[in-house]
Amino acid sequence: MTVYNENNRSTIELTENFYVNNKSKKKHNLKIQVKLNGTGIYLRHETTEGGHFTEQLIRLEDIVGSNCDNRIRKRVRGGLGSCKRDRDDDDAHHHSENNTDNDPKDLSAYLYIFAYIRKEKPLKRERVVRILRFRSFVSFEENLKCAERWHNAIKVNKQTSDDRRPLLILLNPKSGSGKGRHLFQNEVAPILKEAEIQYEFIVTTHANYARDYIRQRKDIAESYSGIVVASGDGLFFEVLNGIMERLDWRLLTHRLPLGIIPCGSGNGLAKTIAHLYNEPFEPKPILNAALACVSGKNTPLDIVRIELANGDKYLEMYSFLSVGWGLIADIDIESEKLRSIGAQRFTLWSIHRLLHLRACKGKVSYLPWRQNESTAKTKTEDISTDQAVNEEVKAPHSILKHYHDFQEEENDPETILENNEFVDIISHSSRKYNGDSWQSAESRRTAYYSLAGQSTRSQRSITASVLSKIEAANTELEAKTLQSHLPPLKSPLPVDWNTEEGEFIMVHAAYTTHLAADCLFAPESKLNDGIIYLVIIRAGISRVQLLNFLLNMSSGTHLDEAPSSHVQVLRVTAFRIEPHNSDGIITVDGERMEYGSIQAEMFPGLIKVMIPNTSVNNAECIDEYDQNKGAGEVNRNP
Numbered sequence: 001m002t003v004y005n006e007n008n009r010s011t012i013e014l015t016e017n018f019y020v021n022n023k024s025k026k027k028h029n030l031k032i033q034v035k036l037n038g039t040g041i042y043l044r045h046e047t048t049e050g051g052h053f054t055e056q057l058i059r060l061e062d063i064v065g066s067n068c069d070n071r072i073r074k075r076v077r078g079g080l081g082s083c084k085r086d087r088d089d090d091d092a093h094h095h096s097e098n099n100t101d102n103d104p105k106d107l108s109a110y111l112y113i114f115a116y117i118r119k120e121k122p123l124k125r126e127r128v129v130r131i132l133r134f135r136s137f138v139s140f141e142e143n144l145k146c147a148e149r150w151h152n153a154i155k156v157n158k159q160t161s162d163d164r165r166p167l168l169i170l171l172n173p174k175s176g177s178g179k180g181r182h183l184f185q186n187e188v189a190p191i192l193k194e195a196e197i198q199y200e201f202i203v204t205t206h207a208n209y210a211r212d213y214i215r216q217r218k219d220i221a222e223s224y225s226g227i228v229v230a231s232g233d234g235l236f237f238e239v240l241n242g243i244m245e246r247l248d249w250r251l252l253t254h255r256l257p258l259g260i261i262p263c264g265s266g267n268g269l270a271k272t273i274a275h276l277y278n279e280p281f282e283p284k285p286i287l288n289a290a291l292a293c294v295s296g297k298n299t300p301l302d303i304v305r306i307e308l309a310n311g312d313k314y315l316e317m318y319s320f321l322s323v324g325w326g327l328i329a330d331i332d333i334e335s336e337k338l339r340s341i342g343a344q345r346f347t348l349w350s351i352h353r354l355l356h357l358r359a360c361k362g363k364v365s366y367l368p369w370r371q372n373e374s375t376a377k378t379k380t381e382d383i384s385t386d387q388a389v390n391e392e393v394k395a396p397h398s399i400l401k402h403y404h405d406f407q408e409e410e411n412d413p414e415t416i417l418e419n420n421e422f423v424d425i426i427s428h429s430s431r432k433y434n435g436d437s438w439q440s441a442e443s444r445r446t447a448y449y450s451l452a453g454q455s456t457r458s459q460r461s462i463t464a465s466v467l468s469k470i471e472a473a474n475t476e477l478e479a480k481t482l483q484s485h486l487p488p489l490k491s492p493l494p495v496d497w498n499t500e501e502g503e504f505i506m507v508h509a510a511y512t513t514h515l516a517a518d519c520l521f522a523p524e525s526k527l528n529d530g531i532i533y534l535v536i537i538r539a540g541i542s543r544v545q546l547l548n549f550l551l552n553m554s555s556g557t558h559l560d561e562a563p564s565s566h567v568q569v570l571r572v573t574a575f576r577i578e579p580h581n582s583d584g585i586i587t588v589d590g591e592r593m594e595y596g597s598i599q600a601e602m603f604p605g606l607i608k609v610m611i612p613n614t615s616v617n618n619a620e621c622i623d624e625y626d627q628n629k630g631a632g633e634v635n636r637n638p
């Protein structure tokens with residue numbers, strides 16, 4: 001029976017009786033009424049006396065999938081609950097005595113239902129398998145049809161997408177303790193199988209492999225339903241930047257949600273998602289993440305565009321986690337040499353750094369966040385229609401066409417271009433440059449088809465038509481590129497920015513709740529609130545205060561203390577750090593970057609991230625902020 005719920009969504013209702021051999025009492029077999037509807041599967045067990053019954057509900061959101069089979073599997077992980085449907089309900093007691101498990105002549109069809117039931121105290125996911133045996137008919141095919149009817153009804157009710165495209169899974173075999181491959185085979189692959197999700201599996205061979213792969217692979221948006229990274233945060237950073245270095249990044253970010261399975265040592269993003277959806281993480285961080293990757297659910301994730309300058313060189317990248325300057329960045333990077341001792345390295349190095357406290361000299365500027373206002377356009381504003389997205393697909397070709405036109409004209413003595421101009425055009429139009437390569441810090445425009453710096457001879461020789469084509473290509477490319485709203489890094493900032501100059505113990509910005517699984521750095525953060533939480537600690541803070549701050553980061557209580565003139569937490573949408581010393585550590589998403597000026601700009605909900613299938617929603621921004629908190633201030637005044 002098809003019914004429509006309040007959201008006008010059609011769901012299928014099925015009800016049948018099944019029987020379970022009651023081996024212990026050998027008297028009556030248990031009758032179980034199994035009912036599927038838009039909420040889940042109800043297993044109603046009637047007791048013999050007094051018409052009492054017990055009922056178990058397996059919620060649809062906890063079911064990962066179901067499979068039909070023609071045999072009972074000897075070993076089903078997590079226990080076996082077999083319900084056998086009999087040929088005739090009235091005759092059930094007689095027939096069900098006749099147990100045909102593993103009988104080669106068994107013509108039954110079996111439906112395996114896989115669920116990971118959420119338990120509150122303690123918070124965990126418990127695997128449950130329910131097996132329904134269909135044997136009403138004398139042919140296996142007929143029985144299979146019955147099983148498939150249930151199988152399809154579960155899919156319809158779960159609103160499982162018809163998208164049969166596989167997931168692209170990238171795994172870093174070196175991340176964390178180096179057991180990623182093993183963890184994937186044992187903990188992730190079985191869940192993908194239960195959810196009937198196809199996947200293409202790629203193991204990275206070196207740093208930047210994933211970034212290059214994503215940047216260069218042509219048919220990526222059409223071939224996959226999503227990209228999953230099995231690693232720490234470092235490989236996610238690579239994939240994000242590989243996507244953003246493509247001209248069709250809009251199409252990819254619109255169509256392909258990204259998932260993360262935490263195999264690294266930090267796992268800030270995976271922990272953030274689990275935390276915000278109130279899902280268990282320890283001791284099985286991979287289970288919850290794998291369930292998110294098969295849930296079919298996703299939500300927008302804030303991305304921060306970063307510009308870095310060192311001398312006259314310029315670098316652009318995209319970040320999803322944090323930017324650090326000073327203490328925490330120092331501890332993170334400098335303690336790398338103690339990696340062999342595990343997580344203790346952070347504690348040990350924190351003590352070392354507290355004893356040898358360093359201050360960073362420089363200037364910090366920021367643009368306070370205001371409700372209902374953002375410097376950057378949101379994802380939904382950027383991609384209002386599918387047409388806009390589709391146009392994007394054509395972009396690389398149309399720009400390449402300009403290049404081919406130039407090539408044809410190159411043979412014309414009238415239109416000789418400098419060879420290096422062509423290199424520039426090819427590399428930037430197809431975006432095959434190395435994302436790490438430096439560009440001019442003076443103007444972002446030089447990253448495109450610069451006409452500056454040509455010889456006088458070639459300038460004279462370029463015809464007006466070529467010039468206009470180059471201009472058109474520049475304009476087109478600019479339209480396809482994510483446009484920054486900030487002035488170039490070396491230019492002065494607008495007047496509505498706040499600036500302070502002095503000595504800082506650290507400046508650390510975060511846009512996820514967790515920097516690592518054990519570090520709840522920005523407890524108020526949401527996945528798509530469009531806010532950068534900027535924590536500034538000024539020089540002059542006592543070591544005891546600092547020690548408390550570091551110790552309390554694991555519980556997220558480091559910002560709860562009484563107002564202090566040394567610690568400030570700000571909500572901002574953009575910031576700039578200009579170090580005065582030439583030596584120090586700056587990190588982006590936990591990775592060390594060239595030391596120099598850096599500016600960051602929030603792009604709310606720019607990409608989509610896979611999330612668990614749960615009704616709890618602490619994760620997404622629903623305009624819930626207190627206006628009275630005012631200009632970006634969270635809880636402290638200087």
Ligand SMILES: Nc1ncnc2c1ncn2[C@@H]1O[C@H](COP(=O)(O)OP(=O)(O)OP(=O)(O)O)[C@@H](O)[C@H]1O
Pocket residue numbers: 172173174175176177203204205206207208209231232233234235236238263264265266267268590591
């Ligand atoms: N096959 C590989 N061999 C060596 N390095 C790799 C390989 N694949 C990726 N990398 C690099 O390893 C770095 C760390 O990877 P990843 O983040 O996955 O693990 P992690 O450092 O243990 O975790 P976390 O970032 O959460 O602390 C990344 O910067 C990535 O570029």
